[in-house]
Amino acid sequence: MQKEFTIANPLGIHSRPAGDVMKKAKSFPCDVFITKAEKRVNAKSIVGVLALEMRCGDKVIVETKGEQEQEALDAIGAMLESILE
Known part of the structure; x- marks a missing residue:
């Protein structure tokens, strides 16, 4: 499954929020891809x-495939559309 999201952080996804996104993605067993x-x-x-x-x-488009794909899509999308410091 896939869905489009808009980056909300005024500073963009720099090293700290990128690390948070990666950690969240790794917490799910499914494949998670981001396309820009x-x-x-x-x-x-x-x-x-x-x-x-x-x-x-x-x-960006977040794409998930596999076990817990909906949960991963929702969680990663919410992070991208929130302001991460």
């Missing part, structure tokens, strides 16, 4: 999450 423009990365990789250079207002 044409770039798709594994959300369980800090390097991948940082490589997307997500800025405030950017639209």
